[in-house]
Amino acid sequence: MVNDIFISLGYFFLYFIVNPLLYIGLYAVYLFSGKRVKEERNAFHTRVYGRMADITIPFLSATLMGICVSVVTMALGLTITLPFVAVLAVIYILFALTFQIRWMTPTFVLGFVLILYGIKPLLAQWEVVAPLYQILDQVPIVVVATLLVLLMLVEGVLIRINGATYTSPLLERSKRGKWVGIHRAKRLWMVPVVLFIPEGLIPTLSFWPIITIADTTLQPVLVPFLIGFFQKVRSTLPAFPIQTTGLRVIGLSCLFALLAVGSYFFPLLAIVLGVLAIVSRELLTIITKNRDRKSPAFFSTRARGCIVLGVLPGSPADKMNIAVGETIVKVNGKEVSGETSFYEALQINSAFCKMDVLNHEGEIRFAQGALYDGEHHQLGVLLIKDDMNLQDSII
Secondary structure, X not given: OHHHHHHHHHHHHHHHHHOHHXXXXXXXXXXXXXXXXXXXXXXXXXXXXXXXXXXXXXHHHHHHHHHHHHHHHHHHOOEOOHHHHXXXXXXXXXXXXXXXXXXXXXXXXXXXXXXXXXXXXXXXXXXXXXXXXXXXXXXXXXXXXXXXXXXXHHXXXXXXXXXXXOOEEEXXXXXXXXXXXEEEEEEEEEEEEEEEEEOOOOOOOOOOOOEEEOXXXXXXXXXXXXXXXXXXXXXXXXXXXXXXXXXXXXXXXXXXXXXXXXXXOOOHHHHHHHHHHHHHHHXXXXXXXXXXXXXXXXXXXXXXXXXXXXXXXXXXXXXXXXXXXXXXEEEOOEEXXXXXXXXXXXXXXXXXXXXXXXXXXXXXXXEEEEOOOOOOOOOOEEOOOOOOOOOOOEO
């Protein structure tokens, strides 16, 4: 009996492991994490976070959200087919080829599927797309609409709680040619969701959960849905605008839930939902981007002190609780106003460092700690480059 249970669980998770969506996500993470590390090295001559961070940081939140949404999908009995998952994988690949990770999300993928339902009268006469519509016809349009709304809600929650975690600091030139700092949030969550498929497509044992709806027997499978996110922040600390984006996506999903419910009675509303989901999500990105671009740069050189653009994990600065966005005004008793003066003040005592730090509330606090001798960095703070200084911008 115990062996039979493990065999059935093995089938359940095997489908997840062999699902092409999982490997599309892993390959996408491999590509953009490598690019992130390269860009950080170009800016600071060191990486800020390891490549595995792009998998480990979103893992727990994605898993927890997958459990939550699976409770809903099982309660609703949402049913798909294996060929339908293959169609989703192809669409994910098409969006991935645009190199826009924010398009690798159910809002766009399922929205595009709903549009395919809507243009069926225009394309059904073409023999080349006939197999596609045979697959889509096996999945009710209301199921796709419901999945879109649920996963859009998950997207908003993940952006809200996890989108601003360990953003990547970088440097870029302002319109006036000065160096300014930016933070980029780039995430790909792989959310495992339990759905149902017709019984018999995957082997199961007699005791494995099987439900019957309208004389159709169904069995559960675990499907990884990819949720991509990208946002660049230069006008403020990264947490606030990213969390605001998450709240707005949550708000949109709540509004679209009305269309999903209505599509049960009027299928045409599901097609409207697909169009509105794509347009509104992209419009939200454009508005957020333009608003940030028009505002003054937050991470820039200042007349007094050096603003902290980033902190290397595990470095002395990290252990002294130096935070991104704080301003270091004195190092070892000497006032600093840029990368060069910061470095010179740090050399006053090569084994120990005392700093006066202006926190986010504008109050002075004191930080001190030992420096690591022989390391590739001495303190571990990332600063804005001095325009005339060719040294590394990591102190």
